[in-house]
Amino acid sequence: MDKSSSAVRNSGLVASAYTWLDERLGLDEIIAFARHKTVPQHKHSFWYYWGGISLFFFIVQCLTGVLLLVYYRPGPEAYDSVRQITYDIEFGWLIRSAHSWSANLMVLAVFVHMFSVYLMKAYRKPREFGWWSGLGLLGIVMVFGFSGYLLPMDELAYFATKVGLEIPASMPVIGPFIADLLRGGPEVNEITIQRFFALHVVVLPALFLPLLMFHLWLVQKHGNAVPPSEEEKPEALRRSMPFFPNFLAKDLAMWLIALNALALLASLFPWDLGPQADALSPAPVGIHPEWYFMSQFQVLKVFGRWFPGMTGELLGIGMFTIAGVVWGLIPLYDRDSKLAMRARIATWIGFAAIAGLILLTIWGYAEV
Numbered sequence: 001m002d003k004s005s006s007a008v009r010n011s012g013l014v015a016s017a018y019t020w021l022d023e024r025l026g027l028d029e030i031i032a033f034a035r036h037k038t039v040p041q042h043k044h045s046f047w048y049y050w051g052g053i054s055l056f057f058f059i060v061q062c063l064t065g066v067l068l069l070v071y072y073r074p075g076p077e078a079y080d081s082v083r084q085i086t087y088d089i090e091f092g093w094l095i096r097s098a099h100s101w102s103a104n105l106m107v108l109a110v111f112v113h114m115f116s117v118y119l120m121k122a123y124r125k126p127r128e129f130g131w132w133s134g135l136g137l138l139g140i141v142m143v144f145g146f147s148g149y150l151l152p153m154d155e156l157a158y159f160a161t162k163v164g165l166e167i168p169a170s171m172p173v174i175g176p177f178i179a180d181l182l183r184g185g186p187e188v189n190e191i192t193i194q195r196f197f198a199l200h201v202v203v204l205p206a207l208f209l210p211l212l213m214f215h216l217w218l219v220q221k222h223g224n225a226v227p228p229s230e231e232e233k234p235e236a237l238r239r240s241m242p243f244f245p246n247f248l249a250k251d252l253a254m255w256l257i258a259l260n261a262l263a264l265l266a267s268l269f270p271w272d273l274g275p276q277a278d279a280l281s282p283a284p285v286g287i288h289p290e291w292y293f294m295s296q297f298q299v300l301k302v303f304g305r306w307f308p309g310m311t312g313e314l315l316g317i318g319m320f321t322i323a324g325v326v327w328g329l330i331p332l333y334d335r336d337s338k339l340a341m342r343a344r345i346a347t348w349i350g351f352a353a354i355a356g357l358i359l360l361t362i363w364g365y366a367e368v
């Protein structure tokens with residue numbers, strides 16, 4: 001059979017497979033919908049990729065997480081099972097390394113996504129619920145990271161979790177109760193691993209997935225917001241591209257870049273496994289939580305130094321609570337570009353938040 005007739009036969013096969021699927025699933029309607037959706041094009045369009053990049057790392061987390069589950073054993077054997085994954089099982093080290101690196105890259109991507117939608121003012125009407133559901137996702141992502149960090153139960157994981165739990169424990173009234181509930185008693189031990197494990201693989205995914213669906217559905221419903229600088233332009237000067245196939249192809253190219261970055265990091269800098277945790281040994285020097293908790297940790301530390309006793313901790317927690325509430329309520333304050341003063345104040349709050357988080361994190365690392 002010559003090449004052209006095999007191509008015709010193949011395209012015939014593809015066409016009949018497509019028709020078969022379309023009759024049952026309504027593919028034509030989905031494609032027509034995707035073609036109808038457009039994505040605005042302007043000098044800030046680059047920032048539209050970051051929600052998708054966050055999604056990509058989440059998918060990597062699910063795939064590598066399931067593979068880790070095949071060998072991981074929570075409880076007293078946790079450390080041994082991670083040692084086995086890292087040193088005995090073929091490519092176990094790579095899967096573990098990819099899971100840990102991708103977790104960090106995901107938190108980073110979510111932060112970039114949050115600050116970019118903030119500065120593009122994409123939280124304004126009618127996208128308030130996109131903002132609030134996003135904040136819920138960010139909260140869950142951070143608890144994912146915190147709960148996952150303990151699971152190998154090496155020295156660093158153990159002491160960092162002990163230190164990290166001081167943050168919720170210092171909340172007034174409910175703090176000690178929450179810390180005890182998470183630890184399963186006054187100490188971090190095997191019972192804590194069991195609880196963190198249940199949180200990490202059952203409770204958090206069960207909360208995350210429906211919230212993510214809601215978030216993505218809202219994006220479909222309202223489309224991408226254009227930043228105020230674009231909104232001012234007359235309709236005729238605004239440009240956009242079809243989501244399918246143009247923007248999707250660019251999104252996938254970004255995913256490929258993200259995959260390459262992850263592959264390089266995971267293979268060139270394999271995730272370490274320290275010595276087994278020993279509750280009786282003294283904490284090694286320089287113990288600190290993951291980088292995305294460093295700013296809160298530093299605030300608590302500094303306030304504790306300035307105002308010894310409970311006062312410092314309460315002030316630190318109070319400051320973060322107020323900052324969080326202001327951040328969450330921003331869509332109700334900066335509602336419209338007609339309220340020019342509010343718009344400007346909100347932008348400055350955004351820049352101050354970015355600068356504050358970066359400076360506190362650097363300060364935190366400088367002191368460990």
Ligand code: HEM
Pocket residue numbers: 047048049050051052054055058110113114117122123127130131132133134135137138141212215216219223224225226
């Ligand atoms: C795992 C976490 C998250 C995932 C997977 C995710 C995913 C996405 C995706 C795919 C989009 C559409 C593309 C884009 O505009 O980038 C989007 C839009 C959006 N996201 Fe997220 N997101 C997450 C977290 C957040 C956070 C933390 C916030 C803010 C607090 C947020 C607020 C928004 C808003 C307001 C939009 C609409 C943007 C617009 O209309 O241009 N998201 N998200």
